[in-house]
Amino acid sequence: MIDYTEKIPNNVDLGRDRVLQRALEHWQPAYLSWWNDVGPNESHGYDVYLRTAISVEPDGWAKFGYVKMPEYRWGVFLQPQDPNRQVNFGTNKGQPAWQEVPGEYRSVLRRIIVTQGDTEPASVEQQRMLGLSCPSMYDLRNIFQVNVEEGRHLWAMVYLLHRYFGRDGREEAEALLARRSGDADNPRILGAFNEPTPDWLAFFMFTFFTDRDGKYQLCCLAESGFDPLARTCRFMLTEEAHHMFVGETGVGRIVQRTCDVMKEHKISDPADVRAMGVIDLETMQRYVNFHFSVTIDLYGSDVSSNAANYYTSGLKGRFEETKIGDDHLLADAEYPVSEVIGDKIVTKHVSALTALNERLRDDYIKEVEAGVGRWNRIIEKAGIPFRLRLPHKGFHRAIGNFAGHNISVDGIVMTKEQWERHAPEWLPSAEDYKYVQSLMSGRVVELGKFANWIAPPTRGVNNQPLNFEYVRFN
Numbered sequence: 212m213i214d215y216t217e218k219i220p221n222n223v224d225l226g227r228d229r230v231l232q233r234a235l236e237h238w239q240p241a242y243l244s245w246w247n248d249v250g251p252n253e254s255h256g257y258d259v260y261l262r263t264a265i266s267v268e269p270d271g272w273a274k275f276g277y278v279k280m281p282e283y284r285w286g287v288f289l290q291p292q293d294p295n296r297q298v299n300f301g302t303n304k305g306q307p308a309w310q311e312v313p314g315e316y317r318s319v320l321r322r323i324i325v326t327q328g329d330t331e332p333a334s335v336e337q338q339r340m341l342g343l344s345c346p347s348m349y350d351l352r353n354i355f356q357v358n359v360e361e362g363r364h365l366w367a368m369v370y371l372l373h374r375y376f377g378r379d380g381r382e383e384a385e386a387l388l389a390r391r392s393g394d395a396d397n398p399r400i401l402g403a404f405n406e407p408t409p410d411w412l413a414f415f416m417f418t419f420f421t422d423r424d425g426k427y428q429l430c431c432l433a434e435s436g437f438d439p440l441a442r443t444c445r446f447m448l449t450e451e452a453h454h455m456f457v458g459e460t461g462v463g464r465i466v467q468r469t470c471d472v473m474k475e476h477k478i479s480d481p482a483d484v485r486a487m488g489v490i491d492l493e494t495m496q497r498y499v500n501f502h503f504s505v506t507i508d509l510y511g512s513d514v515s516s517n518a519a520n521y522y523t524s525g526l527k528g529r530f531e532e533t534k535i536g537d538d539h540l541l542a543d544a545e546y547p548v549s550e551v552i553g554d555k556i557v558t559k560h561v562s563a564l565t566a567l568n569e570r571l572r573d574d575y576i577k578e579v580e581a582g583v584g585r586w587n588r589i590i591e592k593a594g595i596p597f598r599l600r601l602p603h604k605g606f607h608r609a610i611g612n613f614a615g616h617n618i619s620v621d622g623i624v625m626t627k628e629q630w631e632r633h634a635p636e637w638l639p640s641a642e643d644y645k646y647v648q649s650l651m652s653g654r655v656v657e658l659g660k661f662a663n664w665i666a667p668p669t670r671g672v673n674n675q676p677l678n679f680e681y682v683r684f685n
């Protein structure tokens with residue numbers, strides 16, 4: 212169990228390391244002022260029915276209760292240490308897992324931790340205005356839950372920086388509070404985390420697609436030979452699962468509501484669907500195309516010597532590394548990557564070590580495809596012939612082998628002019644955003660009530676009814 216009487220709740224025996232404790236207690240007010248400045252808008256006085264981690268054991272790890280978000284107990288929680296754990300891949304395979312940072316990997320590891328850490332506050336910043344247009348109290352509570360946990364993930368990375376990287380680490384921890392999503396001068400590190408999240412459809416797409424990128428990155432870091440990083444990421448994954456649940460069920464409920472209306476009124480034309488005040492499936496498809504394409508860019512270049520180095524050094528493994536039945540060295544293995552040659556997309560085989568980004572992207576795409584399949588079953592059940600689908604991997608890419616090429620959603624190599632002519636069919640237009648936002652002009656917060664454009668969930672939070680008072684506005 213975690214001791215909540217401490218200023219910074221933790222299971223890392225923080226009280227035994229006074230210097231570290233003082234450094235983190237110094238960072239804490241800076242964090243709170245960041246939360247007050249760019250955390251969820253107008254939310255500071257609300258009592259929110261939130262879960263808080265109380266233990267790192269898989270059963271009964273969280274408790275639920277009303278909390279004012281600035282008083283949320285952000286803490287430092289690591290999965291318990293396994294004394295027999297080893298480095299499980301790369302040239303250091305078989306060594307005992309590192310409890311301190313190996314000198315030669317110091318700057319690379321710091322970079323990996325900072326890049327992961329930077330995404331956590333970024334998403335809070337991106338989502339800060341959405342509380343003002345929530346479709347229900349249930350959804351409002353869920354976005355706040357996601358936000359406080361992203362805040363805790365920032366704490367998790369900042370702990371590692373302070374504990375293991377000395378002065379450089381402290382400076383990085385401060386910089387994590389200084390960058391701002393979308394800021395022209397001091398933006399967040401990764402592209403997708405500088406895109407606005409303008410409405411709730413975008414929020415649900417983001418938590419489905421982009422939080423899942425977070426999951427895959429964390430899974431790879433949970434394999435790290437640097438044991439404190441692995442243990443931190445394992446616990447973060449427990450919380451991350453809920454964020455993807457919010458995304459998948461959120462989109463699913465919007466799909467459900469639209470299908471119900473289409474069926475009831477026997478309509479299928481997007482204009483007729485919009486006239487009923489719900490979101491047409493065509494618009495949802497354009498959101499899918501956008502969020503999928505910007506998210507798969509986050510995996511980096513298809514062929515990457517950095518990815519190879521991270522792996523060979525034992526710093527960042529593959530998804531489910533220890534479940535893979537190969538030599539975990541990949542010295543002679545190959546992996547297929549795509550390349551655009553002329554007007555054709557060709558597959559070529561490269562060293563599996565340099566293709567690790569691409570492999571992770573492919574692992575991710577498989578899981579995303581299954582989720583899209585579940586949305587389609589809702590449409591199918593309603594007897595509507597429309598199906599959502601993922602665009603081709605090369606569509607609308609800014610990083611990797613497809614960057615600079617004009618690939619259609621079907622994977623056809625086009626000229627710039629051809630592509631641009633089709634773009635309004637494929638990506639949300641200003642007019643789409645305007646329409647979606649017009650549905651979300653105010654918040655719906657009557658007990659048990661849901662906005663017209665979204666179906667209620669099948670159950671409430673923590674077995675509470677749907678008409679439970681998830682947020683008290685005071």
Ligand SMILES: [Fe+2]
Binds near residue numbers: 331360361364425451
């Ligand atoms: Fe996170």
Ligand SMILES: [Fe+2]
Binds near residue numbers: 361422425451
């Ligand atoms: Fe998340």
